[in-house]
Amino acid sequence: MRVFVITGISGSGKSVALNALEDAGYDCVDNLPVDFIQSIVDSLKQQGRERIAVAIDARRGQSITGLPAIIDALSKDHDVRVLFLNANTETLVQRFSETRRRHPLSQSDDHRTPQVALEEAIEKERSLLAPLAETAHNIDTSHIKSHTLRSWISELIKDDHPGLTLLFESFGFKHGVPRDADLVFDVRCLPNPHYDPKLKPLTGNDIEVANFLKEQADVSAMGDDIRGFIEKWLPNYQADRRSYLTIAIGCTGGQHRSVYLVNCLFDYFKKKHQGQKTLYLLKRHRELH
Structure with missing residues (x-):
């Protein structure tokens, strides 16, 4: 049951x-x-x-x-x-x-x-x-x-679904760190689209913000480092017979940088683990709700 x-x-x-x-x-x-x-x-x-x-x-x-x-x-x-x-x-x-x-x-x-x-x-x-x-x-x-x-x-x-649920969650530090997070990554040091008047009202889900962040070398480097850490330690969490693992990515307001990186990480792991029945992926953007 x-x-x-x-x-x-x-x-x-x-x-x-x-x-x-x-x-x-x-x-x-x-x-x-x-x-x-x-x-x-x-x-x-x-x-x-x-x-x-x-x-x-x-x-x-x-x-x-x-x-x-x-x-x-x-x-x-x-x-x-x-x-x-x-x-x-x-x-x-x-x-x-x-x-x-x-x-x-x-x-x-x-x-x-x-x-x-x-x-x-x-x-x-x-x-x-x-x-x-x-x-x-x-x-x-x-x-x-x-x-x-x-x-x-x-x-x-x-x-x-059986196995491990890998959940990526974006959030804003000014609203507090999610209590449900198992791993927390702080990306507030990255270039902030908030200061661009054209990008400020948008979010990391919008193509304009995504294109801006994609061109920033530091954003790509941070994304690669987070992805590498997860790939290295994910088998250990699975071996621990966990049901859920929540990875929270936080920027200042939870609107741009964290949303973009959560989308990138989710898309990468979804493509890599497509068809695997022991890993189920979810994403959520706390501040956008």
């Missing part, structure tokens, strides 16, 4: 992700007790079901610390993918303020102060879920809308 485990920080979009998986034909269960995962997977397998998605978060308290061991046990017989959704504290505070919902860890263990501050509850949750974030595919939802997250989830599960 394909088992998708969705977890992450409260307010980061787990319900949106679960709805996207349900629309894709998965049997979905929200807020499932950790100890019930194995039994529900076994039950659905007996019914002939092939895909299940479960959402688990901090509402389960300390029991969630046992989730990594359960995932390891499931992985022996099933194709298990773990998706961890995250967002920065400022964004989470704003979302809780807009929805007026209480954080699941807002209840204090101290009877003298029954409630804790929202920021404190968020940090407590980050600490509790940190071991899960280290082994999962991370998506930072701080700067994206719900419909964009749904689109990204749909891309991840497209064709239920």
Whole structure:
């Protein structure tokens, strides 16, 4: 069976992700007790079901610390993918303020102060879920809308591909480094089309910007170095039996240089690995969304 485990920080979009998986034909269960995962997977397998998605978060308290061991046990017989959704504290505070919902860890263990501050509850949750974030595919939802997250989830599960998903992501440093990045490359030292009045309103997807950057020797050299690094170490990441590897390319605003280089890298690896069933390629431009 394909088992998708969705977890992450409260307010980061787990319900949106679960709805996207349900629309894709998965049997979905929200807020499932950790100890019930194995039994529900076994039950659905007996019914002939092939895909299940479960959402688990901090509402389960300390029991969630046992989730990594359960995932390891499931992985022996099933194709298990773990998706961890995250967002920065400022964004989470704003979302809780807009929805007026209480954080699941807002209840204090101290009877003298029954409630804790929202920021404190968020940090407590980050600490509790940190071991899960280290082994999962991370998506930072701080700067994206719900419909964009749904689109990204749909891309991840497209064709239920096996092997490693290699994801190239452009971003702007002024908006923060993506939390979901495994490798980050800084290309702010390269010539910037932003200072050309004709190119400023365009993006790295436009042919005019692409032609400008293609003519810059430093841009070509940087692209070659990043490509060489990925080619050298990609087999090691595949041997590590990873499901996802996110490579983030950042410039100042995430509009020109990073977008262009992500497009170049994506096109190169897509052509080189065309037809291989053990490597699936995706690209996204965070700031353009």
